[in-house]
Amino acid sequence: AxxxxxxxxxxxxxxxxxxxxxxxYSSSVPPYLFWYVQYPNQGLQLLLKYTSAATxxxxxxxxxxxxxxxxxxxxxxxxxxxMSDAAEYFCAVTVRGGSNYxxxxxxxxxxxxxx
Amino acid sequence: EAGVTQFPxxxxxxxxxxxxxxxxxxxxHDNLYWYRRVMGKEIKFLLHFVKxxxxxxxxxPNNRFLAERTGGTYSTLKVQPAELEDSGVYxxxxxxxxxxxxTDTQYFGPGTRLTVL
Numbered sequence: 580a581x582x583x584x585x586x587x588x589x590x591x592x593x594x595x596x597x598x599x600x601x602x603x604y605s606s607s608v609p610p611y612l613f614w615y616v617q618y619p620n621q622g623l624q625l626l627l628k629y630t631s632a633a634t635x636x637x638x639x640x641x642x643x644x645x646x647x648x649x650x651x652x653x654x655x656x657x658x659x660x661x662m663s664d665a666a667e668y669f670c671a672v673t674v675r676g677g678s679n680y681x682x683x684x685x686x687x688x689x690x691x692x693x694x
Numbered sequence: 695e696a697g698v699t700q701f702p703x704x705x706x707x708x709x710x711x712x713x714x715x716x717x718x719x720x721x722x723h724d725n726l727y728w729y730r731r732v733m734g735k736e737i738k739f740l741l742h743f744v745k746x747x748x749x750x751x752x753x754x755p756n757n758r759f760l761a762e763r764t765g766g767t768y769s770t771l772k773v774q775p776a777e778l779e780d781s782g783v784y785x786x787x788x789x790x791x792x793x794x795x796x797t798d799t800q801y802f803g804p805g806t807r808l809t810v811l
Contacts (some may be wrong), residue, residue: 623802684737
């Protein structure tokens with residue numbers, strides 16, 4: 580079985596500050612890892628994914644995440660927050676080479692960006 | 695190219711009534727998934743279709759939920775009779791079929807917010 584823990588249900592940063600959203604996973608087999616974002620009144624949008632290539636993954640809108648096997652982590656970062664980054668962020672895991680790639684999600688982190 | 699669409703966007707029903715949610719995947723995507731997010735909880739997998747066949751329905755809560763995908767295109771998720779605990783946001787996602795199985799990236803719809811009173 581797999582699980583995801585997102586530390587902090589709500590993170591607040593100032594515009595221009597570093598964004599760090601934490602994700603730790605548990606998986607008995609090599610995982611694929613994803614970050615999705617949900618803007619208000621919209622669906623889930625894929626930000627980036629780790630699928631066993633480079634451990635540092637760059638996504639859309641200036642976000643990146645680093646897969647650290649030793650720490651079972653996949654934290655999401657952005658050097659400088661914009662007001663438009665305010666949204667809910669979800670970390671998800673699935674089994675590499677699985678039969679259906681069903682996703683196991685964390686509880687989500689709501690990011691607030693203050694002017 | 696149109697994304698995943700879901701209908702309705704919101705539904706408010708009384709306990710005991712029936713509701714049918716619809717999902718139209720991206721054209722050509724053989725894989726279709728249903729997920730649900732109950733308030734305050736994580737998004738949870740419900741089931742997975744490959745074309746019209748159910749491949750994995752291990753996440754379906756109980757037999758009040760019935761999913762179909764006739765013809766391998768759009769899918770419906772019926773809740774009958776609805777209970778208070780069924781309230782939440784129901785997401786649909788789709789993905790392509792790659793070499794030997796689904797591709798790893800799922801594209802999500804905007805969700806249907808279901809409220810059972």
